[in-house]
Amino acid sequence: MLAGVPFLFALVVPLLPTGKGPAELRGAWKLVALEGNGQTREFARGPRWVIVGDTVLYGGRPLARLTADASASPKIIDLKFGLDRVFEGVYAVEKDTLKVCVNKETGSVKNRPAGLSIEGQASWRLMVFERVKSEDAGGPEAGFVGIQLRMDADRGVVVDAALDRSPAKAAGLKKDDVVLRIGGRDVSDLQATVEACRAAKPGGKLEVRVRRDGKEMDVTVRVGLLPFEVLAELG
Numbered sequence: 001m002l003a004g005v006p007f008l009f010a011l012v013v014p015l016l017p018t019g020k021g022p023a024e025l026r027g028a029w030k031l032v033a034l035e036g037n038g039q040t041r042e043f044a045r046g047p048r049w050v051i052v053g054d055t056v057l058y059g060g061r062p063l064a065r066l067t068a069d070a071s072a073s074p075k076i077i078d079l080k081f082g083l084d085r086v087f088e089g090v091y092a093v094e095k096d097t098l099k100v101c102v103n104k105e106t107g108s109v110k111n112r113p114a115g116l117s118i119e120g121q122a123s124w125r126l127m128v129f130e131r132v133k134s135e136d137a138g139g140p141e142a143g144f145v146g147i148q149l150r151m152d153a154d155r156g157v158v159v160d161a162a163l164d165r166s167p168a169k170a171a172g173l174k175k176d177d178v179v180l181r182i183g184g185r186d187v188s189d190l191q192a193t194v195e196a197c198r199a200a201k202p203g204g205k206l207e208v209r210v211r212r213d214g215k216e217m218d219v220t221v222r223v224g225l226l227p228f229e230v231l232a233e234l235g
Contacts, residue, residue: 020053021051022075024093025068025091026052026053028131029050029129030046030048031127031128034126035126035128047142061225065079066078066079066080074116075091076091077102081229088103088110089103090113090116092116096131097131099129101116101117101124102124102127102234103123104233125234141202142231143202143225143226145206145221147160147162147168156179157179158178159175159179162174166224170222173208178211178212179208179209181207181209182206182208183199183206184207203222205222206223207220208220
């Protein structure tokens with residue numbers, strides 16, 4: 001669940017590792033910090049990348065095709081999401097820390113970051129990863145339900161929107177549905193409802209009871225994987 005973020009899933013196409021890529025990038029990495037828009041976010045249980053050859057895996061699935069030049073100064077990295085979205089960037093590896101700075105603008109005007117500082121650059125994002133052991137490479141990753149919620153003074157917690165192409169939308173949740181129970185718990189306030197959504201695990205089911213047009217109904221949401229582009233503010 002990500003309240004208030006109008007995000008659409010990126011198109012994911014089958015990717016199989018083909019090239020080798022720089023050896024220093026291979027392996028499993030956990031996102032520990034993100035800098036952008038003058039703010040720094042830290043992740044206690046950050047999402048994980050596994051880099052195999054020239055492919056970045058996320059949640060066990062291909063996320064992006066990687067092209068890198070370790071001989072350049074600074075070192076160059078391009079991340080291709082889907083068919084045509086290429087995030088241009090630079091990177092540095094120091095011991096077990098990987099820093100990747102990318103420009104989230106992927107249009108015709110190119111503006112590759114010149115370094116690992118994002119000062120004065122609203123469209124740049126700096127991602128900081130730490131190397132993790134292979135047995136920890138699989139997660140846990142954050143679940144994605146895809147509903148925006150609001151508190152209505154008269155009706156309680158209400159669905160403000162089910163995001164397009166989200167699990168909530170696919171399950172049939174609609175704007176103005178009144179949430180009565182979620183994850184087996186009665187809904188008492190907005191924060192508790194948000195936390196119940198955040199606790200949902202990818203691949204699992206979230207049972208939601210709502211009232212719509214005066215009738216109560218149960219909706220089963222098949223929880224997805226939180227899109228990395230949302231988490232890294234690249235959408």
